[in-house]
Amino acid sequence: MSDAREKILQAARAAFSERGFDGVSVEEIAHRAGVKKALIYYYFSSKETLFEEVWNNALEELEKHIFKEIEGENYYIKKIKRFLKAYVDFVTSRKILSRVIEREKPAVLNAANSGETWSRLRDRYNVFVERVAKLIEEGKENELIHPDIDPKAAAKLIAEAMSDSTSDPPIAESLQLLILRGLIKES
Structure with missing residues (x-):
């Protein structure tokens, strides 16, 4: 698994655990992971x-x-x-x-x-x-x-x-x- 993908998953875990699915945006996950939003969509549709x-x-x-x-x-x-x-x-x-x-x-x-x-x-x-x-x-x-x-x-x-x-x-x-x-x- 690529480092970027793993960073995205870790950031998403933390964000979803704190604020839930509805309370988190893809932009926030990208910010937490230190990646561009487009990279999230590269790995996840x-x-x-x-x-x-x-x-x-x-x-x-x-x-x-x-x-x-x-x-x-x-x-x-x-x-x-x-x-x-x-x-x-x-x-x-x-x-x-x-x-x-x-x-x-x-x-x-x-x-x-x-x-x-x-x-x-x-x-x-x-x-x-x-x-x-x-x-x-x-x-x-x-x-x-x-x-x-x-x-x-x-x-x-x-x-x-x-x-x-x-x-x-x-x-x-x-x-x-x-x-x-x-x-x-x-x-």
Whole structure:
């Protein structure tokens, strides 16, 4: 990847995390990146296309961070604990990417935002939620998760709960415990 393209992406991440898609202009991103506006359009056909790459990269980083942490873990209770801890770690250590997701999630999920790009953004977010739902389903199959818990609803709740508010360590620990206790079936 070229240095200029990477500078543009870094500037866009920061700008979108601070003011959101609607609050940022291509001119501002160019200024932050130290490039001409035309160079942004050389790499990205529109502001939406640029945002799509930032959004997809943020979700890929999140998935890499949290799912890598549970690879090879066979004991489900440890797996779900590590998953939640890794999620909080991502939110607290990768603040810019986390803020992009949290700030723009309502706009991405809003059905009023139509068009191919917004549809792809929604689809990409739903892929992430599905991966979390599969983790919950695994616990149900092993009879470790309450049988009446809907995996997709639990996944959406986890994705909503893990936000910038978890940057406060005591709140993050309480949130992890609350989610864990709500999911795990007592033996």
